[in-house]
Amino acid sequence: xxxxxxxxxxxxxxxxxxxxxxxxxxxxxxxxxxxxxxxxxxxxxxxxxxxxxxxxxxxxxxxxxxxxxxxxxxxxxxxxxxxxxxxxxxxxxxxxxxxxxxxxxxxxxxxxxxxxxxxxxxxxxxxxxxxxxxxxxxxxxxxxxxxxxxxxxxxxxxxxxxxxxxxxxxxxxxxxxxxxxxxxxxxxxxxxxxxxxxxxxxxxxxxxxxxxxxxxxxxxxxxxxxxxxxxxxxxxxxxxxxxxxxxxxxxxxxxxxxxxxxxxxxxxxxxxxxxxxxxxxxxxxxxxxxxxxxxxxxxxxxxxxxxxxxxxxxxxxxxxxxxxxxxxxxxxxxxxxxxxxxxxxxxxxxxxxxxxxxxxxxxxxxxxxxxxxxxxxxxxxxxxxxxxxxxxxxxxxxxxxxxxxxxxxxxxxxxxxxxxxxxxxxxxxxxxxxxxxxxxxxxxxxxxxxxxxxxxxxxxxxxxxxxxxxxxxxxxxxxxxxxxxxxxxxxxxxxxxxxxxxxxxxxxxxxxxx
Amino acid sequence: xxxxxxxxxxxxxxxxxxxxxxxxxxxxxxxxxxxxxxxxxxxxxxxxxxxxxxxxxxxxxxxxxxxxxxxxxxxxxxxxxxxxxxxxxxxxxxxxxxxxxxxxxxxxxxxxxxxxxxxxxxxxxxxxxxxxxxxxxxxxxxxxxxxxxxxxxxxxxxxxxxxxxxxxxxxxxxxxxxxx
Numbered sequence: 177x178x179x180x181x182x183x184x185x186x187x188x189x190x191x192x193x194x195x196x197x198x199x200x201x202x203x204x205x206x207x208x209x210x211x212x213x214x215x216x217x218x219x220x221x222x223x224x225x226x227x228x229x230x231x232x233x234x235x236x237x238x239x240x241x242x243x244x245x246x247x248x249x250x251x252x253x254x255x256x257x258x259x260x261x262x263x264x265x266x267x268x269x270x271x272x273x274x275x276x277x278x279x280x281x282x283x284x285x286x287x288x289x290x291x292x293x294x295x296x297x298x299x300x301x302x303x304x305x306x307x308x309x310x311x312x313x314x315x316x317x318x319x320x321x322x323x324x325x326x327x328x329x330x331x332x333x334x335x336x337x338x339x340x341x342x343x344x345x346x347x348x349x350x351x352x353x354x355x356x357x358x359x360x361x362x363x364x365x366x367x368x369x370x371x372x373x374x375x376x377x378x379x380x381x382x383x384x385x386x387x388x389x390x391x392x393x394x395x396x397x398x399x400x401x402x403x404x405x406x407x408x409x410x411x412x413x414x415x416x417x418x419x420x421x422x423x424x425x426x427x428x429x430x431x432x433x434x435x436x437x438x439x440x441x442x443x444x445x446x447x448x449x450x451x452x453x454x455x456x457x458x459x460x461x462x463x464x465x466x467x468x469x470x471x472x473x474x475x476x477x478x479x480x481x482x483x484x485x486x487x488x489x490x491x492x493x494x495x496x497x498x499x500x501x502x503x504x505x506x507x508x509x510x511x512x513x514x515x516x517x518x519x520x521x522x523x524x525x526x527x528x529x530x531x532x533x534x535x536x537x538x539x540x541x542x543x544x545x546x547x548x549x550x551x552x553x554x555x556x557x558x559x560x561x562x563x564x565x566x567x568x569x570x571x572x573x574x575x576x577x578x579x580x581x582x583x584x585x586x587x588x589x590x591x592x593x594x595x596x597x598x599x600x601x602x603x604x605x606x607x608x609x610x611x612x613x614x615x616x617x618x619x620x621x622x623x624x625x626x627x628x629x630x631x632x633x634x635x636x637x638x639x640x641x642x643x644x645x646x647x648x649x650x651x652x653x654x655x656x657x658x659x660x661x662x663x664x665x666x667x668x669x670x671x672x673x674x675x676x677x678x679x680x681x682x683x684x685x686x687x688x689x690x
Numbered sequence: 691x692x693x694x695x696x697x698x699x700x701x702x703x704x705x706x707x708x709x710x711x712x713x714x715x716x717x718x719x720x721x722x723x724x725x726x727x728x729x730x731x732x733x734x735x736x737x738x739x740x741x742x743x744x745x746x747x748x749x750x751x752x753x754x755x756x757x758x759x760x761x762x763x764x765x766x767x768x769x770x771x772x773x774x775x776x777x778x779x780x781x782x783x784x785x786x787x788x789x790x791x792x793x794x795x796x797x798x799x800x801x802x803x804x805x806x807x808x809x810x811x812x813x814x815x816x817x818x819x820x821x822x823x824x825x826x827x828x829x830x831x832x833x834x835x836x837x838x839x840x841x842x843x844x845x846x847x848x849x850x851x852x853x854x855x856x857x858x859x860x861x862x863x864x865x866x867x868x869x870x
Contacts, residue, residue, distance in 0.1 A: 299786035344770035346738045370787045371742045374823035396746025459756035686745050
């Protein structure tokens with residue numbers, strides 16, 4: 177197939193969502209980016225690979241979401257001087273992705289304005305690229321000097337507040353550099369990458385089945401979304417069918433993960449606005465939810481339940497009944513708490529107009545997922561490209577246009593109710609049959625998985641080597657897109673509102689640090 | 691306000707009894723015995739440090755704060771600074787980028803600084819292991835008293851691990867004066 181009138185052939189991958197792969201040249205690389213941005217498409221991911229061991233050179237790849245599906249475009253790069261045209265001028269989110277691709281593979285976005293390292297701090301030298309084939313990934317270096325050039329804000333009364341990497345709560349590490357006047361934030365600059373633990377290098381050489389466990393630990397709060405995206409990619413590599421019952425159980429797991437996270441966030445958001453009652457109530461509901469996960473599926477966070485070829489655990493009749501009863505109870509409880517939230521003037525005062533991202537800004541910066549939908553970006557893969565079993569469930573993508581913390585709270589309530597409806601429908605019409613079919617890896621093949629997780633779209637690109645093992649597995653978290661937007665959301669707000677704004681996005685550090 | 695009070699009254703107190711300490715998880719390097727409860731007067735301040743986890747362990751540590759586990763009722767609370775802490779609760783594999791921050795946090799913690807490593811990754815490096823980017827287990831970077839298995843360990847196991855570290859007493863003075 178051809179897209180946007182470009183003279184390059186894209187072929188559809190064997191995947192339940194419309195995903196197309198194709199090779200482009202340097203001019204088409206730029207033309208495609210421009211065409212996607214003009215058609216109001218999204219940049220989903222950008223990553224680099226080293227194929228010199230397979231007789232080729234370096235490759236830079238980009239994944240775009242368009243009205244027709246996902247386009248996975250690859251540009252072959254010179255082995256001696258791998259460089260490609262910058263696309264951050266079209267998609268601001270590409271900035272950090274391009275810097276990360278340089279840190280890991282050593283490919284350069286040649287005309288980009290920002291060449292500061294992103295994932296590389298002081299753990300390895302600037303001329304070491306862990307994903308290059310001449311390196312094993314086991315090399316260990318003496319700590320390097322790490323002097324990151326933050327953008328410096330000058331002016332009368334401006335001072336800096338550095339926060340992190342170790343934060344004051346039970347949260348992941350990262351560094352925030354606030355430039356403030358009094359209480360007001362003039363600028364926030366994030367520095368992430370502290371949790372980089374070499375996941376993409378770890379994938380290399382793994383068996384297809386074994387990779388599922390690692391993919392499920394890219395970001396623990398989205399383990400189901402990653403496991404499904406990875407399984408979809410592995411099944412796409414193998415052109416393997418999945419039993420219908422397994423597909424329905426996967427959707428059940430994904431919606432349960434969505435609700436678990438929303439319950440946790442709603443409690444934490446109330447707590448950050450000094451409404452302790454909310455944390456007690458929502459954390460109690462979340463615990464009830466997780467205990468049912470353990471009893472019915474065998475794991476509180478549902479890790480390792482989705483595997484290539486199907487799911488690991490079946491659901492008995494008694495468990496089905498219990499889950500059905502639970503959704504009724506949960507709907508009543510959340511509805512009562514929503515009315516308390518809506519009526520609480522002191523709470524609403526903290527939430528409304530705080531940390532606002534207008535729909536126009538969200539579109540320009542590429543805000544995605546739940547936060548994007550709270551700012552008028554009505555994209556939800558379950559509604560836009562409904563694959564089985566969502567094709568029979570008429571998923572409604574919840575949206576809001578205010579783009580403030582209150583809108584992101586309202587989104588979570590709305591999505592809980594929608595997911596409870598979906599779970600009810602999934603349980604009522606759960607097909608019978610097998611829950612797993614073996615997946616035989618094909619050598620030198622590629623596949624992709626694309627899933628709407630609770631935070632946003634999770635994407636996995638998977639390629640095998642001549643022996644059918646993993647040659648490259650790239651996992652993309654929607655946090656890549658949304659972290660830079662958080663920097664804009666806090667401008668003009670007061671420093672004490674930052675925790676509230678940050679929590680309303682609840683982005684993954686681990687998922688973007690890899 | 692009436693609705694808030696009504697819900698509080700309806701659900702009452704859901705807290706469950708505390709579990710037994712799991713002494714089998716003490717690491718061999720830990721040669722300390724007895725009960726530190728006596729020293730600390732049953733008030734334990736914990737500083738949580740995520741040194742590179744997938745965030746699964748953080749979800750379960752956060753769950754410890756829900757009403758079912760009622761850890762504040764046991765005299766345990768999470769604090770914002772290592773300088774206020776008796777115990778560090780560390781998750782990860784320790785990423786190489788977090789090694790310095792973790793060491794500094796440990797150095798800032800006053801004695802007796804107990805350390806509980808949480809999860810398979812903190813205990814032995816887990817699925818991430820050691821590499822150019824990962825130091826592996828927590829004890830590769832700072833001394834560890836108790837290591838709790840699980841991926842992630844459920845809240846009760848984390849609490850058992852914390853209590854196991856509490857049931858210890860330094861032979862004399864500062865536990866960890868030796869270089870590592």
